[in-house]
Amino acid sequence: MAAEDAIGPVRKGPAEPFPAAQAPFDAIGMARGLLRSVPSGALATLATDDGAPFASLVTIATDADGTPLMLLSRLSAHTRNLEAHPRCSLLFSKGGKGDPLAHPRLTVTGRAERTDDPRVRARFLARHPKAELYAGFPDFGFFALRPSAGHLNGGFAKAATLTATELLLDLEGAEALVAGEAGAVAHMNADHADALGLYAAAAGEGPWRLTGLDPEGMDLVSGERTARVLYPEPVRDMGALRKSLVAMAAAAREGR
Template structure:
Protein backbone atom coordinates (compact mmCIF):
# COMPACT_ATOMS: atom_id res chain seq x y z
CA UNK A 1 0.00 0.00 0.00
CA UNK A 2 1.20 3.50 -0.79
CA UNK A 3 1.95 5.28 2.51
CA UNK A 4 1.25 8.60 0.81
CA UNK A 5 -2.25 7.57 -0.19
CA UNK A 6 -4.91 10.02 0.84
CA UNK A 7 -7.07 8.57 3.64
CA UNK A 8 -10.73 8.14 2.86
CA UNK A 9 -12.87 11.15 3.58
CA UNK A 10 -15.12 10.86 6.66
CA UNK A 11 -18.66 9.80 6.01
CA UNK A 12 -20.89 12.81 5.48
CA UNK A 13 -24.55 13.21 6.15
CA UNK A 14 -26.58 13.65 3.00
CA UNK A 15 -27.84 17.19 2.30
CA UNK A 16 -31.47 16.22 2.86
CA UNK A 17 -30.88 13.90 5.82
CA UNK A 18 -32.29 15.37 9.05
CA UNK A 19 -30.16 15.81 12.14
CA UNK A 20 -30.98 14.23 15.50
CA UNK A 21 -33.08 16.70 17.49
CA UNK A 22 -30.29 17.30 20.03
CA UNK A 23 -27.99 18.46 17.21
CA UNK A 24 -30.51 20.57 15.28
CA UNK A 25 -29.80 24.33 15.07
CA UNK A 26 -33.34 25.11 16.31
CA UNK A 27 -35.59 23.92 19.13
CA UNK A 28 -36.71 20.72 17.44
CA UNK A 29 -38.01 19.11 20.63
CA UNK A 30 -40.03 22.18 21.58
CA UNK A 31 -41.55 22.50 18.11
CA UNK A 32 -42.39 18.79 17.91
CA UNK A 33 -44.13 18.88 21.28
CA UNK A 34 -45.98 22.03 20.23
CA UNK A 35 -47.34 20.18 17.19
CA UNK A 36 -48.25 17.13 19.27
CA UNK A 37 -50.30 19.25 21.66
CA UNK A 38 -51.77 21.73 19.21
CA UNK A 39 -53.03 19.68 16.25
CA UNK A 40 -56.52 18.20 16.64
CA UNK A 41 -56.73 16.14 13.43
CA UNK A 42 -54.17 14.37 11.31
CA UNK A 43 -53.49 11.66 8.74
CA UNK A 44 -53.23 8.16 10.16
CA UNK A 45 -51.37 5.61 8.02
CA UNK A 46 -52.07 1.95 8.78
CA UNK A 47 -51.23 -1.32 7.05
CA UNK A 48 -54.11 -2.76 5.04
CA UNK A 49 -55.26 -6.01 6.57
CA UNK A 50 -55.83 -7.63 3.19
CA UNK A 51 -52.67 -7.02 1.17
CA UNK A 52 -50.35 -4.83 3.26
CA UNK A 53 -50.93 -1.70 1.21
CA UNK A 54 -50.38 1.57 3.14
CA UNK A 55 -53.80 3.01 4.04
CA UNK A 56 -54.12 6.69 5.01
CA UNK A 57 -57.17 8.25 6.63
CA UNK A 58 -58.16 11.32 8.64
CA UNK A 59 -58.60 11.00 12.40
CA UNK A 60 -59.10 13.36 15.34
CA UNK A 61 -56.29 13.53 17.90
CA UNK A 62 -55.79 14.45 21.52
CA UNK A 63 -52.84 13.77 23.82
CA UNK A 64 -52.31 12.15 27.19
CA UNK A 65 -50.47 14.12 29.86
CA UNK A 66 -47.09 12.89 28.64
CA UNK A 67 -47.91 13.72 25.02
CA UNK A 68 -48.96 10.24 23.89
CA UNK A 69 -51.30 10.68 20.88
CA UNK A 70 -54.88 9.54 21.50
CA UNK A 71 -57.61 8.66 19.02
CA UNK A 72 -61.27 7.65 19.15
CA UNK A 73 -62.24 5.32 16.32
CA UNK A 74 -65.02 3.00 15.20
CA UNK A 75 -64.25 -0.64 14.56
CA UNK A 76 -66.33 -0.27 11.40
CA UNK A 77 -63.55 1.92 9.95
CA UNK A 78 -60.85 0.39 7.78
CA UNK A 79 -58.03 1.89 9.83
CA UNK A 80 -59.40 0.36 13.04
CA UNK A 81 -59.58 -3.11 11.49
CA UNK A 82 -56.04 -2.62 10.25
CA UNK A 83 -54.76 -1.66 13.71
CA UNK A 84 -56.49 -4.60 15.36
CA UNK A 85 -54.52 -6.87 13.03
CA UNK A 86 -51.23 -4.92 12.98
CA UNK A 87 -50.75 -2.00 15.44
CA UNK A 88 -47.87 -0.46 13.49
CA UNK A 89 -48.80 2.96 12.12
CA UNK A 90 -47.75 6.56 11.65
CA UNK A 91 -49.56 9.79 12.40
CA UNK A 92 -49.00 13.12 10.63
CA UNK A 93 -49.45 16.37 12.58
CA UNK A 94 -49.63 19.46 10.34
CA UNK A 95 -50.76 22.97 11.23
CA UNK A 96 -51.28 24.18 7.67
CA UNK A 97 -51.76 27.84 6.84
CA UNK A 98 -51.59 30.34 4.02
CA UNK A 99 -49.19 30.03 1.12
CA UNK A 100 -47.09 26.99 0.29
CA UNK A 101 -48.34 24.04 2.38
CA UNK A 102 -44.79 22.69 2.58
CA UNK A 103 -43.55 25.88 4.26
CA UNK A 104 -45.44 25.07 7.45
CA UNK A 105 -44.23 22.77 10.24
CA UNK A 106 -45.32 19.14 10.35
CA UNK A 107 -44.43 16.10 12.39
CA UNK A 108 -44.70 12.39 11.60
CA UNK A 109 -44.84 10.05 14.60
CA UNK A 110 -44.34 6.32 14.09
CA UNK A 111 -45.27 3.66 16.59
CA UNK A 112 -47.92 1.18 17.65
CA UNK A 113 -51.53 2.06 18.41
CA UNK A 114 -53.48 -0.14 20.78
CA UNK A 115 -56.87 0.05 22.47
CA UNK A 116 -57.20 1.53 25.95
CA UNK A 117 -60.01 1.73 28.48
CA UNK A 118 -58.16 4.10 30.83
CA UNK A 119 -60.76 6.64 32.13
CA UNK A 120 -58.22 9.48 32.00
CA UNK A 121 -57.81 8.89 28.26
CA UNK A 122 -61.54 9.30 27.74
CA UNK A 123 -61.61 12.51 29.80
CA UNK A 124 -58.71 14.11 27.98
CA UNK A 125 -59.96 13.19 24.53
CA UNK A 126 -63.50 14.44 25.12
CA UNK A 127 -62.21 17.65 26.68
CA UNK A 128 -60.31 18.26 23.44
CA UNK A 129 -63.20 17.12 21.22
CA UNK A 130 -66.46 17.93 23.07
CA UNK A 131 -68.66 16.99 20.10
CA UNK A 132 -67.32 13.43 20.28
CA UNK A 133 -69.44 12.95 23.41
CA UNK A 134 -72.34 12.33 21.01
CA UNK A 135 -70.86 9.03 19.84
CA UNK A 136 -67.99 8.13 22.20
CA UNK A 137 -70.13 5.59 24.06
CA UNK A 138 -71.48 3.86 20.97
CA UNK A 139 -70.60 0.15 21.24
CA UNK A 140 -68.47 0.15 18.09
CA UNK A 141 -66.23 3.05 19.22
CA UNK A 142 -63.06 2.73 21.25
CA UNK A 143 -60.04 4.77 22.31
CA UNK A 144 -56.54 4.11 21.02
CA UNK A 145 -53.17 5.32 22.31
CA UNK A 146 -50.16 5.50 19.99
CA UNK A 147 -46.94 4.50 21.73
CA UNK A 148 -44.26 6.33 19.71
CA UNK A 149 -41.05 4.77 18.50
CA UNK A 150 -39.72 7.83 16.65
CA UNK A 151 -40.60 11.21 15.21
CA UNK A 152 -39.64 12.99 12.00
CA UNK A 153 -39.99 16.77 12.16
CA UNK A 154 -39.99 19.18 9.25
CA UNK A 155 -40.12 22.66 10.71
CA UNK A 156 -40.15 24.46 7.36
CA UNK A 157 -37.41 25.27 4.88
CA UNK A 158 -34.06 23.71 5.92
CA UNK A 159 -35.39 22.76 9.38
CA UNK A 160 -35.62 18.99 9.77
CA UNK A 161 -34.83 16.66 12.65
CA UNK A 162 -35.45 13.16 13.96
CA UNK A 163 -36.67 12.54 17.50
CA UNK A 164 -36.59 9.61 19.87
CA UNK A 165 -39.52 8.47 21.96
CA UNK A 166 -38.05 10.18 25.03
CA UNK A 167 -37.73 13.45 23.13
CA UNK A 168 -41.35 13.33 22.00
CA UNK A 169 -42.87 12.46 25.36
CA UNK A 170 -42.62 14.04 28.81
CA UNK A 171 -41.15 12.16 31.74
CA UNK A 172 -43.85 12.38 34.43
CA UNK A 173 -41.65 11.04 37.21
CA UNK A 174 -42.13 13.24 40.27
CA UNK A 175 -45.27 14.84 38.82
CA UNK A 176 -47.76 12.30 40.14
CA UNK A 177 -49.65 14.90 42.18
CA UNK A 178 -50.01 17.12 39.13
CA UNK A 179 -51.27 14.20 37.06
CA UNK A 180 -53.86 13.16 39.65
CA UNK A 181 -54.97 16.74 40.30
CA UNK A 182 -55.31 17.76 36.68
CA UNK A 183 -59.08 17.47 36.34
CA UNK A 184 -59.79 19.51 39.45
CA UNK A 185 -57.41 22.23 38.32
CA UNK A 186 -58.93 22.29 34.84
CA UNK A 187 -62.47 22.58 36.18
CA UNK A 188 -61.44 25.36 38.59
CA UNK A 189 -59.75 27.41 35.87
CA UNK A 190 -62.71 27.04 33.50
CA UNK A 191 -65.27 27.96 36.14
CA UNK A 192 -63.47 30.83 37.87
CA UNK A 193 -60.65 32.15 35.67
CA UNK A 194 -61.89 32.57 32.11
CA UNK A 195 -60.23 36.00 32.02
CA UNK A 196 -56.83 34.48 32.79
CA UNK A 197 -57.28 31.82 30.11
CA UNK A 198 -57.94 34.55 27.53
CA UNK A 199 -54.76 36.31 28.65
CA UNK A 200 -52.73 33.13 28.29
CA UNK A 201 -54.10 32.55 24.78
CA UNK A 202 -53.42 36.15 23.75
CA UNK A 203 -49.82 35.79 24.95
CA UNK A 204 -49.19 33.22 22.19
CA UNK A 205 -50.98 35.21 19.49
CA UNK A 206 -54.49 33.78 19.90
CA UNK A 207 -56.78 36.67 20.71
CA UNK A 208 -60.45 36.60 21.63
CA UNK A 209 -62.60 35.12 24.37
CA UNK A 210 -64.33 31.83 24.96
CA UNK A 211 -61.13 29.95 25.74
CA UNK A 212 -61.37 26.83 27.89
CA UNK A 213 -58.64 24.75 29.43
CA UNK A 214 -58.77 21.18 28.14
CA UNK A 215 -55.67 19.81 29.85
CA UNK A 216 -52.43 20.64 31.58
CA UNK A 217 -49.09 18.93 32.16
CA UNK A 218 -45.64 19.76 33.60
CA UNK A 219 -44.73 21.89 30.56
CA UNK A 220 -47.87 23.85 29.76
CA UNK A 221 -51.58 24.38 29.14
CA UNK A 222 -53.82 23.19 26.31
CA UNK A 223 -56.56 25.69 25.43
CA UNK A 224 -59.56 25.43 23.11
CA UNK A 225 -62.02 27.99 21.73
CA UNK A 226 -64.39 26.56 19.14
CA UNK A 227 -62.09 24.95 16.59
CA UNK A 228 -59.04 26.98 17.62
CA UNK A 229 -56.33 25.66 19.87
CA UNK A 230 -53.52 27.31 21.80
CA UNK A 231 -50.57 25.69 23.51
CA UNK A 232 -49.11 27.86 26.27
CA UNK A 233 -45.86 26.71 27.89
CA UNK A 234 -44.88 27.81 31.38
CA UNK A 235 -41.77 29.96 31.95
CA UNK A 236 -40.36 26.84 33.61
CA UNK A 237 -41.68 23.29 34.13
CA UNK A 238 -43.77 22.47 37.20
CA UNK A 239 -44.09 19.19 39.09
CA UNK A 240 -46.74 19.79 41.77
CA UNK A 241 -49.94 21.73 42.34
CA UNK A 242 -48.28 24.38 44.49
CA UNK A 243 -45.80 25.22 41.74
CA UNK A 244 -48.64 25.22 39.21
CA UNK A 245 -50.68 27.77 41.17
CA UNK A 246 -47.67 30.05 41.51
CA UNK A 247 -46.74 29.93 37.84
CA UNK A 248 -50.33 30.55 36.71
CA UNK A 249 -50.54 33.65 38.89
CA UNK A 250 -47.18 34.86 37.61
CA UNK A 251 -48.24 34.31 34.01
CA UNK A 252 -51.53 36.16 34.46
CA UNK A 253 -49.83 39.10 36.16
CA UNK A 254 -47.21 39.27 33.41
CA UNK A 255 -49.93 39.22 30.75
CA UNK A 256 -51.88 42.02 32.43
CA UNK A 257 -48.68 44.05 32.63
CA UNK A 258 -48.06 43.46 28.93
CA UNK A 259 -45.11 41.12 29.36
CA UNK A 260 -44.39 37.64 28.07
CA UNK A 261 -46.00 34.81 30.03
CA UNK A 262 -44.81 31.76 28.13
CA UNK A 263 -41.53 29.99 27.81
CA UNK A 264 -42.20 29.29 24.15
Protein backbone atom coordinates in the same frame (compact mmCIF):
# COMPACT_ATOMS: atom_id res chain seq x y z
CA MET B 1 -10.74 21.99 15.28
CA ALA B 2 -13.51 19.87 13.75
CA ALA B 3 -15.92 21.59 11.39
CA GLU B 4 -18.88 20.94 13.69
CA ASP B 5 -16.96 22.54 16.60
CA ALA B 6 -16.44 25.70 14.60
CA ILE B 7 -19.82 26.12 12.89
CA GLY B 8 -22.13 23.68 14.66
CA PRO B 9 -23.43 20.30 13.46
CA VAL B 10 -22.92 19.56 9.78
CA ARG B 11 -25.29 17.45 7.71
CA LYS B 12 -23.83 14.47 5.90
CA GLY B 13 -26.23 14.96 3.00
CA PRO B 14 -28.63 17.67 1.80
CA ALA B 15 -31.75 15.69 2.75
CA GLU B 16 -30.52 14.10 5.97
CA PRO B 17 -32.27 15.40 9.10
CA PHE B 18 -30.47 16.26 12.30
CA PRO B 19 -30.96 14.23 15.46
CA ALA B 20 -33.18 16.52 17.53
CA ALA B 21 -30.55 17.10 20.22
CA GLN B 22 -28.10 18.35 17.58
CA ALA B 23 -30.50 20.45 15.51
CA PRO B 24 -29.68 24.19 15.20
CA PHE B 25 -33.26 25.02 16.23
CA ASP B 26 -35.61 23.88 19.00
CA ALA B 27 -36.72 20.65 17.33
CA ILE B 28 -38.04 19.08 20.52
CA GLY B 29 -40.07 22.15 21.45
CA MET B 30 -41.51 22.46 17.95
CA ALA B 31 -42.41 18.78 17.79
CA ARG B 32 -44.08 18.80 21.20
CA GLY B 33 -45.96 21.95 20.24
CA LEU B 34 -47.38 20.23 17.17
CA LEU B 35 -48.29 17.15 19.19
CA ARG B 36 -50.27 19.24 21.67
CA SER B 37 -51.91 21.76 19.35
CA VAL B 38 -52.99 19.86 16.22
CA PRO B 39 -56.51 18.43 16.75
CA SER B 40 -56.65 16.16 13.70
CA GLY B 41 -54.23 14.40 11.41
CA ALA B 42 -53.60 11.66 8.89
CA LEU B 43 -53.43 8.15 10.32
CA ALA B 44 -51.50 5.69 8.15
CA THR B 45 -52.16 1.99 8.74
CA LEU B 46 -51.39 -1.27 6.92
CA ALA B 47 -54.35 -2.69 5.00
CA THR B 48 -55.45 -6.12 6.14
CA ASP B 49 -55.84 -7.55 2.62
CA ASP B 50 -52.57 -6.66 0.88
CA GLY B 51 -50.54 -4.70 3.45
CA ALA B 52 -50.69 -1.52 1.36
CA PRO B 53 -50.44 1.83 3.17
CA PHE B 54 -53.89 3.21 4.01
CA ALA B 55 -54.27 6.84 5.13
CA SER B 56 -57.34 8.35 6.77
CA LEU B 57 -58.28 11.47 8.72
CA VAL B 58 -58.77 11.15 12.50
CA THR B 59 -59.20 13.49 15.44
CA ILE B 60 -56.38 13.53 17.98
CA ALA B 61 -55.83 14.45 21.61
CA THR B 62 -52.87 13.76 23.89
CA ASP B 63 -52.34 12.08 27.23
CA ALA B 64 -50.56 13.94 30.04
CA ASP B 65 -47.15 12.90 28.70
CA GLY B 66 -48.01 13.76 25.09
CA THR B 67 -48.97 10.26 23.90
CA PRO B 68 -51.33 10.69 20.92
CA LEU B 69 -54.89 9.50 21.59
CA MET B 70 -57.65 8.57 19.14
CA LEU B 71 -61.30 7.52 19.33
CA LEU B 72 -61.96 5.01 16.55
CA SER B 73 -64.86 2.91 15.34
CA ARG B 74 -64.42 -0.80 14.68
CA LEU B 75 -66.52 -0.27 11.56
CA SER B 76 -63.71 1.83 10.07
CA ALA B 77 -61.05 0.30 7.85
CA HIS B 78 -58.23 1.91 9.83
CA THR B 79 -59.43 0.28 13.06
CA ARG B 80 -59.59 -3.17 11.47
CA ASN B 81 -56.11 -2.54 10.09
CA LEU B 82 -54.75 -1.60 13.53
CA GLU B 83 -56.27 -4.64 15.19
CA ALA B 84 -54.42 -6.83 12.68
CA HIS B 85 -51.24 -4.76 12.38
CA PRO B 86 -50.72 -2.22 15.22
CA ARG B 87 -47.81 -0.47 13.46
CA CYS B 88 -48.89 2.93 12.19
CA SER B 89 -48.00 6.60 11.91
CA LEU B 90 -49.74 9.92 12.52
CA LEU B 91 -49.07 13.11 10.57
CA PHE B 92 -49.54 16.36 12.51
CA SER B 93 -49.72 19.47 10.34
CA LYS B 94 -51.07 22.81 11.52
CA GLY B 95 -51.08 24.37 8.06
CA GLY B 96 -51.50 28.05 7.35
CA LYS B 97 -51.54 30.57 4.54
CA GLY B 98 -49.47 30.11 1.41
CA ASP B 99 -47.39 27.07 0.52
CA PRO B 100 -48.48 24.16 2.77
CA LEU B 101 -44.96 22.75 2.62
CA ALA B 102 -43.58 25.89 4.23
CA HIS B 103 -45.36 25.10 7.51
CA PRO B 104 -44.11 22.72 10.22
CA ARG B 105 -45.34 19.12 10.31
CA LEU B 106 -44.50 16.07 12.36
CA THR B 107 -44.81 12.36 11.64
CA VAL B 108 -44.95 10.05 14.67
CA THR B 109 -44.45 6.33 14.16
CA GLY B 110 -45.22 3.56 16.64
CA ARG B 111 -47.80 1.00 17.65
CA ALA B 112 -51.44 1.68 18.47
CA GLU B 113 -53.10 -0.12 21.35
CA ARG B 114 -56.64 -0.11 22.71
CA THR B 115 -57.02 1.52 26.13
CA ASP B 116 -59.84 1.80 28.65
CA ASP B 117 -57.97 4.21 30.92
CA PRO B 118 -60.53 6.74 32.27
CA ARG B 119 -57.95 9.53 32.00
CA VAL B 120 -57.59 8.88 28.28
CA ARG B 121 -61.34 9.18 27.82
CA ALA B 122 -61.46 12.38 29.89
CA ARG B 123 -58.59 14.06 28.07
CA PHE B 124 -59.91 13.13 24.64
CA LEU B 125 -63.44 14.36 25.35
CA ALA B 126 -62.09 17.57 26.91
CA ARG B 127 -60.40 18.31 23.59
CA HIS B 128 -63.29 17.00 21.45
CA PRO B 129 -66.51 17.42 23.50
CA LYS B 130 -68.79 16.63 20.53
CA ALA B 131 -67.31 13.12 20.45
CA GLU B 132 -69.20 12.34 23.66
CA LEU B 133 -72.26 11.75 21.46
CA TYR B 134 -70.75 8.49 20.19
CA ALA B 135 -67.89 7.70 22.58
CA GLY B 136 -70.12 5.28 24.46
CA PHE B 137 -71.23 3.32 21.40
CA PRO B 138 -70.09 -0.33 21.66
CA ASP B 139 -68.22 -0.22 18.36
CA PHE B 140 -66.07 2.77 19.42
CA GLY B 141 -62.91 2.57 21.47
CA PHE B 142 -59.97 4.70 22.54
CA PHE B 143 -56.50 4.00 21.16
CA ALA B 144 -53.10 5.30 22.24
CA LEU B 145 -50.20 5.53 19.80
CA ARG B 146 -47.06 4.43 21.66
CA PRO B 147 -44.34 6.34 19.79
CA SER B 148 -41.12 4.75 18.63
CA ALA B 149 -39.81 7.76 16.71
CA GLY B 150 -40.71 11.10 15.21
CA HIS B 151 -39.73 12.95 12.04
CA LEU B 152 -40.07 16.73 12.11
CA ASN B 153 -40.05 19.02 9.11
CA GLY B 154 -40.11 22.52 10.52
CA GLY B 155 -40.03 24.28 7.17
CA PHE B 156 -37.15 25.13 4.86
CA ALA B 157 -33.85 23.60 6.10
CA LYS B 158 -35.41 22.51 9.40
CA ALA B 159 -35.61 18.72 9.60
CA ALA B 160 -34.94 16.52 12.60
CA THR B 161 -35.53 13.03 13.93
CA LEU B 162 -36.75 12.44 17.48
CA THR B 163 -36.73 9.51 19.85
CA ALA B 164 -39.76 8.51 21.90
CA THR B 165 -38.25 10.07 25.02
CA GLU B 166 -37.74 13.36 23.17
CA LEU B 167 -41.34 13.40 22.00
CA LEU B 168 -42.91 12.59 25.37
CA LEU B 169 -42.70 14.19 28.80
CA ASP B 170 -41.22 12.34 31.76
CA LEU B 171 -43.99 12.37 34.38
CA GLU B 172 -41.88 10.99 37.22
CA GLY B 173 -42.41 13.20 40.26
CA ALA B 174 -45.49 14.84 38.72
CA GLU B 175 -48.02 12.23 39.83
CA ALA B 176 -49.91 14.68 42.06
CA LEU B 177 -50.19 17.18 39.21
CA VAL B 178 -51.58 14.52 36.87
CA ALA B 179 -54.01 13.31 39.53
CA GLY B 180 -55.24 16.85 40.22
CA GLU B 181 -55.53 17.92 36.60
CA ALA B 182 -59.30 17.46 36.23
CA GLY B 183 -60.07 19.59 39.28
CA ALA B 184 -57.66 22.32 38.21
CA VAL B 185 -59.07 22.42 34.69
CA ALA B 186 -62.65 22.66 35.97
CA HIS B 187 -61.68 25.41 38.43
CA MET B 188 -59.87 27.48 35.80
CA ASN B 189 -62.74 27.21 33.32
CA ALA B 190 -65.37 28.09 35.94
CA ASP B 191 -63.60 30.88 37.82
CA HIS B 192 -60.71 32.20 35.75
CA ALA B 193 -61.89 32.63 32.16
CA ASP B 194 -60.24 36.07 32.14
CA ALA B 195 -56.85 34.56 32.95
CA LEU B 196 -57.27 31.94 30.21
CA GLY B 197 -57.82 34.77 27.75
CA LEU B 198 -54.61 36.41 28.91
CA TYR B 199 -52.62 33.19 28.54
CA ALA B 200 -53.90 32.62 24.99
CA ALA B 201 -53.84 36.25 23.87
CA ALA B 202 -51.19 35.57 21.24
CA ALA B 203 -53.56 33.10 19.56
CA GLY B 204 -56.40 35.63 19.24
CA GLU B 205 -59.54 36.61 21.09
CA GLY B 206 -61.58 33.94 22.88
CA PRO B 207 -63.49 32.85 24.74
CA TRP B 208 -60.87 30.21 25.52
CA ARG B 209 -61.50 26.96 27.34
CA LEU B 210 -58.80 24.94 29.11
CA THR B 211 -58.75 21.27 28.06
CA GLY B 212 -55.63 19.94 29.76
CA LEU B 213 -52.64 20.64 31.98
CA ASP B 214 -49.29 18.89 32.19
CA PRO B 215 -45.87 19.64 33.69
CA GLU B 216 -44.79 21.66 30.64
CA GLY B 217 -47.83 23.72 29.73
CA MET B 218 -51.56 23.97 29.08
CA ASP B 219 -53.85 23.26 26.14
CA LEU B 220 -56.69 25.63 25.25
CA VAL B 221 -59.40 25.71 22.60
CA SER B 222 -61.71 28.39 21.22
CA GLY B 223 -64.08 27.05 18.61
CA GLU B 224 -61.88 25.39 16.01
CA ARG B 225 -58.71 27.15 17.20
CA THR B 226 -56.19 25.65 19.57
CA ALA B 227 -53.43 27.18 21.67
CA ARG B 228 -50.50 25.61 23.47
CA VAL B 229 -49.17 27.81 26.28
CA LEU B 230 -45.94 26.91 28.07
CA TYR B 231 -45.13 27.84 31.66
CA PRO B 232 -42.00 29.93 32.26
CA GLU B 233 -40.53 26.79 33.86
CA PRO B 234 -41.81 23.21 34.11
CA VAL B 235 -43.92 22.43 37.19
CA ARG B 236 -44.19 19.13 39.07
CA ASP B 237 -46.89 19.74 41.68
CA MET B 238 -50.08 21.73 42.22
CA GLY B 239 -48.39 24.37 44.37
CA ALA B 240 -45.88 25.18 41.64
CA LEU B 241 -48.70 25.21 39.09
CA ARG B 242 -50.70 27.78 41.03
CA LYS B 243 -47.68 30.06 41.46
CA SER B 244 -46.86 29.81 37.76
CA LEU B 245 -50.41 30.58 36.63
CA VAL B 246 -50.68 33.58 38.95
CA ALA B 247 -47.31 34.94 37.77
CA MET B 248 -48.24 34.43 34.11
CA ALA B 249 -51.53 36.29 34.51
CA ALA B 250 -49.83 39.15 36.33
CA ALA B 251 -47.13 39.41 33.67
CA ALA B 252 -49.77 39.41 30.90
CA ARG B 253 -51.75 42.19 32.60
CA GLU B 254 -48.59 44.26 32.90
CA GLY B 255 -47.79 43.66 29.25
CA ARG B 256 -44.59 41.78 29.94
